[in-house]
Amino acid sequence: MNILRRLYLAIFAIYLIGPIIVIxxxxxxxxxxxxxxxxxxxxRWYAEIFVANDWFAALMNSLVIAxxxxxxxxxxxLPVAYTAWRYGLRYARALxxxxxxxxxxxxxxxxxxxxxxxxxxxxxxxxxNVIIAHAIFLLALPLVTISLGLESVDxxxxxxxxxxxxxxxxxxxxxxxxIAAPFAFAxxxxxxVLSLNxxxxxxxxxxxxxxxxxxxIFNALRYGYSPVIASIAVxxxxxxxxxxxxxxxxxxxxxxxGAQD
Amino acid sequence: xxxxTRLTRSIGLIPSSVMIGIFFMVPFxxxxxxxxxxxxxxxDYQLGFSLEHFDRFASWFYIERALFSxxxxxxxxxxxxxxxxxxxxxxTQFGPRSQTVWLIYILAQLSLSEVLIAFSWxxxxxRTGGIANILVWVGLAEKSFSMAPSAGAVLAALVYLAVPFxxxxxxxxxSRLDRSLTEAARTLGASPLRTxxxxxxxxxxxxIISGGVTIFVLTLGAIIVPQVLGKxxxxxxxxxxxDQAIFxxxxxxxxxxxxxxxVISASVxxxxxxxxxxKS
Numbered sequence: 001m002n003i004l005r006r007l008y009l010a011i012f013a014i015y016l017i018g019p020i021i022v023i024x025x026x027x028x029x030x031x032x033x034x035x036x037x038x039x040x041x042x043x044r045w046y047a048e049i050f051v052a053n054d055w056f057a058a059l060m061n062s063l064v065i066a067x068x069x070x071x072x073x074x075x076x077x078l079p080v081a082y083t084a085w086r087y088g089l090r091y092a093r094a095l096x097x098x099x100x101x102x103x104x105x106x107x108x109x110x111x112x113x114x115x116x117x118x119x120x121x122x123x124x125x126x127x128x129n130v131i132i133a134h135a136i137f138l139l140a141l142p143l144v145t146i147s148l149g150l151e152s153v154d155x156x157x158x159x160x161x162x163x164x165x166x167x168x169x170x171x172x173x174x175x176x177x178x179i180a181a182p183f184a185f186a187x188x189x190x191x192x193v194l195s196l197n198x199x200x201x202x203x204x205x206x207x208x209x210x211x212x213x214x215x216x217i218f219n220a221l222r223y224g225y226s227p228v229i230a231s232i233a234v235x236x237x238x239x240x241x242x243x244x245x246x247x248x249x250x251x252x253x254x255x256x257x258g259a260q261d
Numbered sequence: 262x263x264x265x266t267r268l269t270r271s272i273g274l275i276p277s278s279v280m281i282g283i284f285f286m287v288p289f290x291x292x293x294x295x296x297x298x299x300x301x302x303x304x305d306y307q308l309g310f311s312l313e314h315f316d317r318f319a320s321w322f323y324i325e326r327a328l329f330s331x332x333x334x335x336x337x338x339x340x341x342x343x344x345x346x347x348x349x350x351x352x353t354q355f356g357p358r359s360q361t362v363w364l365i366y367i368l369a370q371l372s373l374s375e376v377l378i379a380f381s382w383x384x385x386x387x388r389t390g391g392i393a394n395i396l397v398w399v400g401l402a403e404k405s406f407s408m409a410p411s412a413g414a415v416l417a418a419l420v421y422l423a424v425p426f427x428x429x430x431x432x433x434x435x436s437r438l439d440r441s442l443t444e445a446a447r448t449l450g451a452s453p454l455r456t457x458x459x460x461x462x463x464x465x466x467x468x469i470i471s472g473g474v475t476i477f478v479l480t481l482g483a484i485i486v487p488q489v490l491g492k493x494x495x496x497x498x499x500x501x502x503x504d505q506a507i508f509x510x511x512x513x514x515x516x517x518x519x520x521x522x523x524v525i526s527a528s529v530x531x532x533x534x535x536x537x538x539x540k541s
Contacts, residue, residue, distance in 0.1 A: 016367075020381070095278060098286075106499060111503075113292050115506060116295055199485065204503075204507065240373065253364055254436070
């Protein structure tokens with residue numbers, strides 16, 4: 001039984017990580033054509049991301065959009081999650097449910113909706129469009145993580161500080177924020193990573209004016225193989241791993257993902 | 262007094278309400294309105310009510326595409342759950358430290374853009390850099406060959422895309438599984454395998470069902486894999502919507518297809534949870 005278990009685990013691990021290892025190996029290829037096992041060893045396709053102007057511009061676009069979208073998303077989510085938790089307002093809870101919905105729908109539907117909105121109002125192609133679109137599309141993530149964080153605040157702590165004369169603002173700053181902040185950070189980080197990797201909404205809102213990295217990769221894919229894509233995949237995976245490690249370090253990852261304490 | 266505080270509490274919600282209202286509700290309404298719009302003489306469209314775009318959908322070509330999409334995604338949901346379930350069960354029995362390490366990796370891979378997953382499978386299935394080379398090396402094939410584009414390639418890459426999601430969808434239920442249940446079954450003499458199938462699987466059934474539905478909707482939204490690894494006859498509804506909106510500039514028909522996609526997703530979510538009693 002134990003052998004069977006280990007065998008299954010090994011196969012699963014190979015299945016999950018194998019393709020990633022192949023990309024990593026290919027990204028160190030010396031030649032421009034695709035070869036696995038790789039021929040030669042070089043970092044030139046990593047240097048290319050920063051040297052080639054178009055790849056670097058796309059990377060910067062993606063980073064700016066992801067940072068702004070994640071910030072905006074947390075700012076929209078915070079009052080909703082807070083009022084729903086603190087006062088249990090029915091309106092706040094309805095808003096909460098509405099904020100979750102875009103993330104559950106197939107993304108192409110939201111993408112088409114944004115395209116229609118921005119073309120019919122004449123604002124098509126601005127970078128702010130994709131920032132707002134991502135913030136709304138990913139709103140579910142900060143909503144869920146922040147309310148998870150708020151649920152772990154002991155309400156008797158709030159009562160205690162209020163009896164001692166603390167105002168609402170002081171209670172928020174000294175009691176609620178320190179406990180909920182790591183979860184808000186987790187929401188921010190989830191948003192950041194998913195915005196960085198998002199393709200269809202970026203294409204439909206600003207695809208022809210502001211090229212994000214996933215859009216640029218797909219455009220490059222159509223003209224055939226480019227080894228830079230392999231190095232970008234590795235860089236993206238490293239960014240993702242770093243961000244999620246930070247969440248695990250400063251917040252409670254297993255709890256966010258639904259395990260009990 | 263009570264009314265006053267309720268008002269002040271609600272004021273803080275105004276910016277969020279405006280954002281959600283304008284950027285979620287309005288786009289949604291726009292899709293519905295555009296899907297029933299009337300064409301004008303100069304090739305544009307205007308507000309009105311006509312079902313001609315749905316009429317166009319009701320041809321065998323598009324119905325076949327819709328059925329293909331639904332069938333493909335149902336198969337993917339099934340396969341990815343089968344692959345992920347035993348692993349997730351074992352994962353929840355690991356120590357907290359290695360659980361966290363695995364979860365970080367799975368999250369990192371799950372967040373990887375669909376574009377990059379499609380790219381990596383393009384490499385894996387190519388003639389010069391992929392699995393075919395291994396087959397030659399083992400002696401199963403004469404000479405290397407390309408395995409994409411094909412329906413199998415689309416299926417393989419989409420299952421690969423869905424497995425990390427399946428793990429995370431099953432994780433809450435399996436990690437909250439009452440250990441005394443499995444222990445009781447073991448003390449009463451059931452083998453680990455028997456415990457797994459007669460205790461673990463039935464107890465987590467709601468999570469399996471809602472996980473399957475979520476994977477179905479998720480892969481229904483896949484855009485890139487069918488384009489990169491499939492032929493046009495493997496394109497799903499989402500690809501057709503993108504194609505109509507971006508390359509044919511036919512917003513009314515794209516909207517009509519989006520409404521169809523929405524109806525399929527919603528009825529599957531509703532039907533399966535109603536029929537099998539999964540949790541919503």
